Amino acid sequence: MNRLKNLPTLRIDAERVLSFTYRGKTCQGLEGDTVATALYANGVRVFGRSLKYHRPRGLYSLDGECSNTMMEVDGVPNVRAEATVLASGMTVKPQNIKGSPEFDLMGFMDGLSWAMPAGFYYRVFHKPARIWPAAIKQIRQAAGLGTLSPDFRMKGRFDEIYPAAEVCVIGGGPAGMAAALAAAEQGLRVILLESRPWLGGAFEYRTTADSSGTALFESARELARKVERTAGIRIFTHAPVVGVYTDGQVTAVQRGGADQSFDERYIEIRARSVVAATGCIERPLLFENNERPGIMQTECALRLARTWGILPGSEAVFSIGHDQGLEAAIDLCDLGLKVAVVADTREDGQDALLLDALAQRRIPFLKGWVAQKAHGSRQISSATLSSLNGHFNRELPCDLLVASAGLTPVTGPLTLAEAKLSYDSRTGFFLPNELPAWLYAAGRLLGLAHFEAIAASGRLAGLRAAQRCGAEAAAGIRDCESRLKELPGPVRGSKFVSAPRAGKKAFVCFDEDTTLKNVDQAMDMGFDVPELIKRFTSAGTGPGQGGIPGHNLPLYVNQSGSSPDSQPRPTLTRPPLVPTLMAAYAGAGHAMAKRTPLHELQKADGGRMETVGDWKRARRFSDDVRCRAEITNVRTNVGLLDASTLGKFRLFGPDALKALQRVYVSDMSRMHAGKAKYSAMCNDDGCLTDDGVIVQTGESEYYFTTSTGRAGVTSEWIRYHTRFDNWDFSLVNLTDAYGVINIAGPNARAVLSKVTPAAVDNEAFPYMGYREFDVGGVAVRALRLGFVGELSYELHVPSSWMAGVWGVLTEAGREFGIRNFGLEAQNALRLDKGHIIIGSESEQRTTLHDLGLGFLWHRHKPEARTVGDGALRHTEKQSGRLKLVGLKMEDASAQPPGDGSPIVDKRIRGYVCTARYSVALKEPVGMALVEEGLAAEGSRLAIYEDGCEGRLIYAKVAKKPFYDPEGERLRS
Amino acid sequence: MAFLITCPLCGPRDAYEFRFGGEDKGPRPDPETLSPEAWCDYVHMADSRFGVQKEWWYHRRGCGTWFTIYRDTVKNIEVSSNDREADQ
Amino acid sequence: MFLKFNRLWKESPLKSSYDAVIIGGGLHSLAAAYFLASRHNIRDVAVIEKKFIGCGAAGRNTAIVRANQRTQENIPLYKEALDLWPILTKELDFNLMFYNCGNLNLAHSDAAMKAFRMNVATAQFHGVNSQLVDARQCKELVPALDITDRPRFPIFGGMFHPPGGIVRHDAVVWGLARGGAKLGVHIHQGTEVTGIGVKNGKVAWVDTDKGRIQTTKVLNAAGAYSAGIAFKCLGQRLPISVLTIQAMVTQPLKPLLHHVVSSGAYHAYANQTLKGEIATGAHMDPWPNYTNQSTAHYIKHQAEAIGEMLPCLRGVKFMRIWGGLADMTPDMAPILDGNVPVEGYYMDCGWGYFGFKSSTVAGKYMAQYVATGECPEMLKPFRLKRFEEHRLMGETAALVDYTANN
Structure with a gap:
């Protein structure tokens, strides 16, 4: 197709031809085209088929208000062709068709629309019940638009940025630009967001002259140049806003491309003030077949010509309700379009100059007339116009019907910001009457039409936004207010919604194929507010996100008289305001797991790394899921465990002891130098939340460990429970500063003594001792503990020295055959000893008493107001609780039951927490939480494993610890 | 919406940086004399009021301070203590 | 068809x-009213709704139904709830569109x-179909899953619950x-309860902004x-924290997910509605409030999480996010009680995540x-007194993080 040439408003480069394929055929577009304009230039009129009735759909608007031009581009479904810049080599396909868009085999669905009234699926397919599963299958196949393969992988570069600004302006038209300039003049940092690829807004393509004789588009471009030269303004074009949130948070997604470092990027802005200058879109006109290909909105027709050089048709009928419609008819006529007639829904109020211009061009003009029906099956061939009362009508041949009821403000950002909108009878708009303190509205969305007035309103908003940020703008605001008073105010808007006798095929929502008739049906069924009608008919819930029905639905409902509201009430808008790829939201992608200082070493040693809370840890070091070799090695020799994920804290200051007494259940005043104390923390329910060891390292100075899972919350826990006390203590989280190596097994001492000058014999460093000494020249903190039930040392090593100390120990242990053990071996080893792991042997509701750890609790320190103390008192003698017991299988040669298996009789009486084959005892051992009645030693436990189909296995309650009950090995 | 919370040390910051610490119920009661009912009231029960409440927050991804603010639960925004007077 | x-x-x-x-025009209220009228012949019932029926959590929830809860106190309740969908569809002569696609929870x-x-063994013990599956079986059920070790949380296996x-x-x-x-139930929309009158320790009336109602029984x-x-x-x-839970849908697609799939580690679920949209969500904002606000943080988080779990969905667009409120208790089990604190006053609340599937x-x-x-x-296990008696229910094993008590 030949493009219009030499128009000053064009945004295409006629010299740069881009090739792409559409339905397997090579097509040509121009640099600057969108996918939709290139297709239109190639003669494509039917872009796709509608969701429910498979009606042909074409280019209707250019701002993505409907799903008409959603296509598959380069394998990505549901791409809005009119908002996607054409790139060389693109592959474009239509969606939701069987056959071609022009000849869709599902087209017969349109003839069945009578069978699909509003909410029909609620009322059919359930009688008889057996048809419903088959119906589901059919419904699923018919529904949905794009197709995606489970193996699809999104290509492209996705990025994210988090800029901050004092003022964020949404909308790069004259109002937004003036607002940005005004705020920047005050020395503030400004961000300006524009959804189109260039600034200028709705004036960007209008050639009408303003009062000074300059064409509007020239004025807009001049303003844009000024904005671009202003240092304080950061401009993001092609960056539609997707979200606006409390306290000045704005999100946008910017389209990039070959000349940028990204294809799409997520922008999250926090601003002190936000200016919404989003302008207007057009309000669709409702008549029979109002969405046939060949019918488009005024701006769409005009921009096709002015921006992309495409004359949208050859013979056109206009049915409009605003002066801009008249202006477009005149301009398009001048560009070579044959305009058969212009019908205006307004009886009066037109701009006289525009009427003169129409007359000069001999364009017939009908006041108080409207398009009533479009004819033509796949594409429009003629249109019937009618007087508003429906008494007179005329049918005119045409291949283009430019139809628009008028304008409607883009209020999405205001609604998201929870501004209160109410109906304004002059403009017919929903206008903000109550804005949050950080939000300002300006420009065309307030009903202004005059360029100067729009710019002045933008400037005023910009100054007010600046004032909130502390700028001295009061004088400027006064000037601006008086200037605005002199300029033309909001214009009267058309309230016309629907042509006479429109109903069955007059679409209020294109995406969901919702007709006026459907809305009537919903109202008959008692749905009387737009929000409910929306739910019942799904109008406005499709990919266009309410752009088409957003304004018409409330107006129509209100005009029908069945609404309980005296004034139209707007429907809700929700983020994202523009459909946004998950890949774009995900941005750069940064799912992170913490790694210990030994991570790579553990992996190199064959460690099977698994997710443990925030961390990755080695579960085992061989294919043997039971880890027998690792276990045996610890029991008989010596093993090394990376226990770096333990929480590690330093607590010091005059009131440090008070803080310990508050959170630990034991009497923390009884600490001895060089000796570690094991204790527990409970929550206020008396339930165990943490356990660990505490050592006193100096006068009012302590070092303690927490479980891996609690490391992240321990600081806030201690500070929370002391928040009223004004105690003087400091708390430092050393979890990441220190790694931990556990060296365990009968030969642990032999290995350790080789690498430290310190005495580590049983007398010098007894069980539960704490020492500070050098290992391989590195100062470590050493605790002699026995979680796995053998002689063992826990070495706390500065993280940066971990690999070195680990190497020294490995080297020293080589002669003994030292080797790694992982979490699974540790799990089995500690089970032999009946040691618990929080979360494994305890639930949220498990008290210290339930676990048999009540002895840790020191009841005689009420002045400490220990967390959990009250509940520990109340529950001490309480019956009917789940108690932790040890268990062995009745048949010692049986497999251990699966962790989590319920213990049952007629009902569930408890469950197995952990059970493993004990290498040392040569039989399975485990622990279980059981009802008190089953807790006595020797009680028979019937275990119901998943998949057992009623075949129970039996265990008996056994005394813990199972291994080395006297703890001789720990102390040796 | 991630509204802003004013940390006494760090100033207004995004709510996701903080941990909520419950309605303000005053200092810990004496555990020895505490009835189960009073205990439950202190530990578990909440007013859940429509409107402004005084509550605790912790600046988890920040300075690590526990502090109180007033917040309107119906609008989910921080309000000044003056607004609270007006509300009651 | 006509x-x-x-x-x-009416x-x-x-x-x-x-x-x-009955206070509230949501599912629990409407169900209670329906059963009072249909099973107990108490038809002189008023449902009082401040806005319009179904405007709260009833219309904002995940719509997921299942009966694979953790404890024996809960499973029978949810099992009966599952059985009720077809019964009510018939009885009400209204297609509730129960899509029995099964739920896959990932471990x-x-x-x-x-x-x-x-959970699986407990369900099986109660005659509820639930199975453990390995990672390969997960992939067979949901081919879009990434079961390699590339994601932040690789998939170990799952729990599949066909009913x-x-x-x-x-x-x-x-x-x-x-x-x-x-x-005969009266539904009063746009009517707000402003007070409950008590006389001699018994409910005597309910005040609304449209006038006083004499009654001896109130269900909150x-x-x-x-x-x-x-x-x-x-x-x-x-003992309730009222928190916002967010959910969102993508643009509609041809059938891709044939089961509900969810993951605790990612705090995310996804399922494809009959309309073809992928519905996903699960995040809870841990600040009590009475708004339905969504957050920028969450839709981004969800895109990251879903993109890891179901990587093909990175090429799909989010269309709409919304928030709804959940009243969370410290043990994630509801409070169902009566005649506390006054005779004639009943409460059905604290459902947290589970309000929809349990409503009927x-x-x-x-x-x-x-x-x-x-x-x-x-309903006996769900008494309010359990919190005072230190008898939390076991519906969650892990410490809940929305109260200050953990």
């Missing part, structure tokens, strides 16, 4: 007295597999409203607003409770 377009329920003037008044660690083993699925939540609202109204089933209403009207404090069965048993004054066996 459907009539009669009103689903409007009635507010009377000055009712046998029972990303040994500990999670252990937890699932308990579950999704139900069209709005349909349940409208179906129950129509069913109740047919039997106002969902997330229950706690605020209890405090405002009776000064009753409850809770309505059924609460109706029995209200009608007879006797607590049905099924």
Whole structure:
């Protein structure tokens, strides 16, 4: 197709031809085209088929208000062709068709629309019940638009940025630009967001002259140049806003491309003030077949010509309700379009100059007339116009019907910001009457039409936004207010919604194929507010996100008289305001797991790394899921465990002891130098939340460990429970500063003594001792503990020295055959000893008493107001609780039951927490939480494993610890 | 919406940086004399009021301070203590 | 096919007295009203809704239904709830669109597999179909899953629960409203409860902004607003945190996901609605409030999480995100009680995540409770007193992070 040439408003480069394929055929577009304009230039009129009735759909608007031009581009479904810049080599396909868009085999669905009234699926397919599963299958196949393969992988570069600004302006038209300039003049940092690829807004393509004789588009471009030269303004074009949130948070997604470092990027802005200058879109006109290909909105027709050089048709009928419609008819006529007639829904109020211009061009003009029906099956061939009362009508041949009821403000950002909108009878708009303190509205969305007035309103908003940020703008605001008073105010808007006798095929929502008739049906069924009608008919819930029905639905409902509201009430808008790829939201992608200082070493040693809370840890070091070799090695020799994920804290200051007494259940005043104390923390329910060891390292100075899972919350826990006390203590989280190596097994001492000058014999460093000494020249903190039930040392090593100390120990242990053990071996080893792991042997509701750890609790320190103390008192003698017991299988040669298996009789009486084959005892051992009645030693436990189909296995309650009950090995 | 919370040390910051610490119920009661009912009231029960409440927050991804603010639960925004007077 | 377009329920003037008044126009209220009328012949019932029916959590939830809970106190309740969908569809003559697609929960660690083993065995013990599956079987059920070790949380296996699925939540609202109204229940929309009158320790009336109603029985089933209403009207404090949960849908696609799939580690679920949209969500904002606000943080988080779990969905667009309120208790089990703190006052609240899937069965048993004054066996474990008695229920094993007590 030949493009219009030499128009000053064009945004295409006629010299740069881009090739792409559409339905397997090579097509040509121009640099600057969108996918939709290139297709239109190639003669494509039917872009796709509608969701429910498979009606042909074409280019209707250019701002993505409907799903008409959603296509598959380069394998990505549901791409809005009119908002996607054409790139060389693109592959474009239509969606939701069987056959071609022009000849869709599902087209017969349109003839069945009578069978699909509003909410029909609620009322059919359930009688008889057996048809419903088959119906589901059919419904699923018919529904949905794009197709995606489970193996699809999104290509492209996705990025994210988090800029901050004092003022964020949404909308790069004259109002937004003036607002940005005004705020920047005050020395503030400004961000300006524009959804189109260039600034200028709705004036960007209008050639009408303003009062000074300059064409509007020239004025807009001049303003844009000024904005671009202003240092304080950061401009993001092609960056539609997707979200606006409390306290000045704005999100946008910017389209990039070959000349940028990204294809799409997520922008999250926090601003002190936000200016919404989003302008207007057009309000669709409702008549029979109002969405046939060949019918488009005024701006769409005009921009096709002015921006992309495409004359949208050859013979056109206009049915409009605003002066801009008249202006477009005149301009398009001048560009070579044959305009058969212009019908205006307004009886009066037109701009006289525009009427003169129409007359000069001999364009017939009908006041108080409207398009009533479009004819033509796949594409429009003629249109019937009618007087508003429906008494007179005329049918005119045409291949283009430019139809628009008028304008409607883009209020999405205001609604998201929870501004209160109410109906304004002059403009017919929903206008903000109550804005949050950080939000300002300006420009065309307030009903202004005059360029100067729009710019002045933008400037005023910009100054007010600046004032909130502390700028001295009061004088400027006064000037601006008086200037605005002199300029033309909001214009009267058309309230016309629907042509006479429109109903069955007059679409209020294109995406969901919702007709006026459907809305009537919903109202008959008692749905009387737009929000409910929306739910019942799904109008406005499709990919266009309410752009088409957003304004018409409330107006129509209100005009029908069945609404309980005296004034139209707007429907809700929700983020994202523009459909946004998950890949774009995900941005750069940064799912992170913490790694210990030994991570790579553990992996190199064959460690099977698994997710443990925030961390990755080695579960085992061989294919043997039971880890027998690792276990045996610890029991008989010596093993090394990376226990770096333990929480590690330093607590010091005059009131440090008070803080310990508050959170630990034991009497923390009884600490001895060089000796570690094991204790527990409970929550206020008396339930165990943490356990660990505490050592006193100096006068009012302590070092303690927490479980891996609690490391992240321990600081806030201690500070929370002391928040009223004004105690003087400091708390430092050393979890990441220190790694931990556990060296365990009968030969642990032999290995350790080789690498430290310190005495580590049983007398010098007894069980539960704490020492500070050098290992391989590195100062470590050493605790002699026995979680796995053998002689063992826990070495706390500065993280940066971990690999070195680990190497020294490995080297020293080589002669003994030292080797790694992982979490699974540790799990089995500690089970032999009946040691618990929080979360494994305890639930949220498990008290210290339930676990048999009540002895840790020191009841005689009420002045400490220990967390959990009250509940520990109340529950001490309480019956009917789940108690932790040890268990062995009745048949010692049986497999251990699966962790989590319920213990049952007629009902569930408890469950197995952990059970493993004990290498040392040569039989399975485990622990279980059981009802008190089953807790006595020797009680028979019937275990119901998943998949057992009623075949129970039996265990008996056994005394813990199972291994080395006297703890001789720990102390040796 | 991630509204802003004013940390006494760090100033207004995004709510996701903080941990909520419950309605303000005053200092810990004496555990020895505490009835189960009073205990439950202190530990578990909440007013859940429509409107402004005084509550605790912790600046988890920040300075690590526990502090109180007033917040309107119906609008989910921080309000000044003056607004609270007006509300009651 | 020739459907009539009669009103689903008729409007009635507010009377000055009712046998029972139910606060809230959500699913639990409408279900209780329907069962009072249909099973106990108590038809002089008013449902009082401040806005419009179904505007709260009833229309904002995930629509997921299942009966693979953790404890024996809960499973029978949810099992009966699953059985009720087809029964009610028939009884109400309204297609509730129960899509029995089954639910797959993913485990990303040994500990999670252990937890699932308990749930699965407990379900099987109660005759509920639930199975452990390995990672390969997960992939067979949901081919879009990434079961390599590339994601942040690699998939270990899962718990598959064939009887579950999704139900069209709005349909349940409208179906129950129509069913109740047919039997004489009055639904008063746009009416706010402002007070509850107590005389001699008994409920005597309910005040609304449209006038006083004399009644001796009040059921507070106002969902997330229950706690605020209890405090405002009776000064009753409850162990409830009212939190916003967010959910979102993508643009519609041809069938891709054939089961509900969810992951605790990612805090995300995803399922494909009959319309073809991928519905996903699960995040809870840990600050009590009465708004339905969504956040930028969350839609981004969800895109990251879903993009890891189901990487093909990175090429799909989010269309809409919304928030709804959940009233969370410290043990993630509801509070179902009566005659506390005054005779004639009943509460059905604290459902947290589970309000939708339980709505009909809770309505059924609460109706029995209200009608007879006797607590049905099924509801006995859910007394309010359990918190004071240190007897939390075991519906969650892990420490909940939305209270300051953990």
